[in-house]
Amino acid sequence: MSDAGRIAARRLGAEELARNFADIHVPLDRERALIEASRCYFCYDAPCIQACPTGIDIPGFIRKIATDNVKGAAVTILGENIMGGACARVCPVEILCESACVRETQESRPIQIGALQRYATDWLFERKLQPFIRAPSTGKRVAVVGAGPAGLACAHRLALRGHEVTIFEARPKAGGLNEYGIAAYKVPADFVQAEVAFILGIGGLKIEFGKALGRDISLSDLRRDFDAVFLGMGLAGTNALALEGEHLPGVMDAVAYIERLRQEPDKGALEIGRRVVVIGGGNTAIDIAVQSKRLGAEDVTIVYRRGPDHMGATWHEQELAQTNGVTIKHWARPLRLVAHQGRLKEVEFEYTQLDERGRLTSTGDRFTLLADMLFKAIGQNFVSAPLGNGGAEPLEFVGGRIQVNADRKTSLTGVWAGGDCVPGDDLTVSAVQDGKLAAEAIDRTLRSA
Structure with a gap:
């Protein structure tokens, strides 16, 4: 079969693609x-509130x-989580919250908290209402690096408190992971930008696009020119397979x-293979696998080195993949990428198992697909190089990410951080909470100065 037959665009018609990538x-x-x-019991000391990283009063x-x-x-909702609309979807x-619902333990059917949250926030956005009023200006200026969930949440709370905020964003659009990194059928691009517009609508906020830390701006300059700095850059690096042939076409x-898929209005213009293999076990692996099927791939297989309970993707995401025709093979890791006429042809795997100490080991048995x-979805990493501080005070790291305290304060005076660049859960809702907590801490610091 020719390369054009194996990897091609326009596998599906426009109408089918529209259905496949609809909400x-x-x-x-x-x-x-x-x-x-x-159906809600309106529980006293409701467990769903405790389970929500942003502490929304769910009942x-x-x-x-x-x-x-x-x-x-x-x-x-928005008073605790300004990105409650996106979080209702992702x-x-x-x-x-739904796992902690009392109804879940009684009926195995919790209250549809996420759907109700979406119902309320969509109602507000559709009417273009702005319920938040900015406090009088304090005259203080704060720099926020990154217009993702953490940065936007921090900026909004600071603006609400009356501070002037400038957001520096390396990309041409705001939204971070919600704009660039989530499956298109989960969060439509027009919703992301509508939510960004709502957040900016409070006033006192401006975004400078195309401004990357370490290239166009420096941390030392931001510390000099602003009263406080919040870092919310996310994870810019991706992990490699470290296998020969990793740079093969395909x-x-x-x-x-x-x-690319999220930014492409014509999904049919994207080329996709007939037989797709995905390496990884997190949400990114699920997202790329399901979207490959929805682009017209015939066979899509996720291969993960451990078992289903070890996967970063939740059971709900795993089930979504399987109901979309994706095969998930557990307990196997890639060994070799095999080429034919200069392109990827097959992948050789080796079965794995846990030894008596719980360590992952190889069985020696192999198979090929x-x-x-082949899509690599084995995780992202934080790139610290742009944080060079000119030999001044050191910025401390832990586990490859920026170390912060409970207020999301870093080791540098006047610098806070949050989101995926700090240790914790890589979730939109957690990033929003980081930004909110940092903003409150920054506000207290600026007012006491």
Whole structure:
């Protein structure tokens, strides 16, 4: 078979592609939202609140939906999580709030907290309401590096408190992972930019695009020119397989391909193989595998070196992959990439197992999978080089990320950090909480100066 036959664009028609990349979650209408809200027990000391990284008063906003006070519900949500609209779509609620729901233990069917959160926030956004009023200007200036969830959450809270905020973003659009790194069927691009516009609508915020730390701006200059700095750069590096042939045509980085897919309005223009292999076990592996199927790939296989319980992707994500026709093979790791006529042809794997000490070992048994395309989805890493501080005070790191305290304060005076660049869960909701906590700490510091 020719290369054109193995890797090609336009495998599916425009109408089918439109269906495949439409919003995967059907939103609740008013009637269904009221019915679902009526199921809530409105628990005292509700476990769902404890399970929410941003501490949203979940029974409180659900009660407001039940009484048809949808605006009040949205304000309750956004007051704790300014990106509550995006989080309603991407949060792994199955291991957070909905997992802790009392209904889950009684009926194995928790309240649809995520869907109700979306119902309320979408209602507000559709009406283009701005419920937050900025405090009088304090005259203090804060620099935020990165317009992702952490940076935007920090900037909004600082603006709310009356500070002037300048966000420096290396890319041409704001939104970070929500704009560039999440499956297109989960969060449509137009929603991301509408949410960004809502956040900027409070005033006192400006974004300078195309400004990368270490290239166009430096940390030392930001510390000199601003009263405080927040770092929310995310993870810029991707892990390698460290195998011969990794740079063969057909071997691709999953993160980069997802970015292309999200920014391409004509999904049919993207080339995809007939037989796709994905290496990895996290959400990125699931996202690229499912989207490969939805682009028209015939056979898509995820291969992960450990078992299903070890995968970074939740059971819900794993099930989504399988119901979309993706095969998941566990307990195997890649050994060799085999080429034919200068292109990837197949991947050789070796089965793995855990020894008596729980360490991953090889069994010696091998198998191969034919592959026109292979996506690497084995994790991202933090690139610290742009943080060079000119030999001044050292910025401390732990586990390859920026070390922070409970207030998200770094080892440098006047510098805070949050999101994926600091230790913790790589979740949008966690990044939002980091930005919020840092903003409150920055506000207290600036007011006491």
